[in-house]
Amino acid sequence: MFLPQIKNPLVIFLDDLQWADIASLNLLKLLTTDSGSKYQLIIGAYRDNEVSATHPLMLTLDEICQSHQRIHTITLRPLDIDNINQLVADTLRDSSENVKPLAELLQAKTDGNPFFLNQLFKSLYQENLLSYNFASHSDSNKTEARGVWQWDIKQIEEMRITDNVVELMVSKIQKLDKNTQNILTLAACIGNRFDLNTLAFVCEKSPKETATYLWSALQLGLILPLGDTYKIPRFLEQFDNLVIPYKFLHDRVQQGAYALIPDNNKKEVHLKVGRLLLKNTKVNEIEENIFEIVNQLNAATELITSQSENMN
Secondary structure, three states, rough: OOOOOOOEEEEEEOOOHHHOOHHHHHHHHHHOOOOOOOOOEEEEEEOOOOOOOOHHHHHHHHHHHHHOOOOOOOOOOOHHHHHHHHHEEEHHHOHHHHHHHHHHHHHHHOOOOHHHHHHHHHHHHOOOOOEEEEEEEOOOEEEEEEEEEEHHHHHHHHHHOOOOOOHHHHHHHOOOOOOHHHHHHHHHHHEEEEEEHHHHHOOOOOHHHHHHHHHHHHHHHOEOOOOOHHHHHHOOOOOOOOEEEEEEOOHHHHHHHHHHOHHHHHHHHHHHHHHHHHHOHHHHOOOOOOOOOHHHHHHHHOOOOHHHHOOO
């Protein structure tokens, strides 16, 4: 067991604490209030617009404060217009003055949300509203090639651009092949992270076919590979015992994929996913994957009629 020491301090970063369950929050409280815990730094991140004063996370933080532990709160503000203007100028290698109208439009649409800003910027490029034009620049006795970024601010203003990051992710996913869309929605049901074999079970397709449909989502950066094994399905037909893990780029991308499932079908999809996981998980691996399976079935308890599934 690793114990933090003065020469070997421990730093723990916990993201998305607004979704933490009670057990995790109790562990957080234990780690921060235990008088024997020294030489450790715990950093937590959460969305303050998704919690209220009575949210379990806020109540936990209040208890930690009352135990006289040192807590420093850093409120991350949206990027202001000067930050965005500088970011756009640096990205396009142009002057702040030239890019200011574009920066102002991006700021108005994203409210300075860094992730949203980055995704919207990419969308403009993918929609050919932001393009790189190779030009010839004459400099005294020599001619050097110089490219410039170009955009039509009026055309961008006329384009229907959503001011909601999840809707933007949905629109990106909807431009993919239907099979890829369906696979991403099922991956979103599994969670932020998933592996190819599990997803193939849920999709009722071979791992090879599933990986093929995922490729376009990988190229767009909607999902990311966790390691280099994701390349193997492109060259081998059989890789049944190989774990090939992926994750969604961001929880907003996962939410976008999940949003493609009609609300009145969500429980049915979770039930199907849970049953397929239960059916395809080996008996000696049930305990290891029990939470993943139960979470799916719990999301569809109203539809479960089998006594054995209810007992599980």
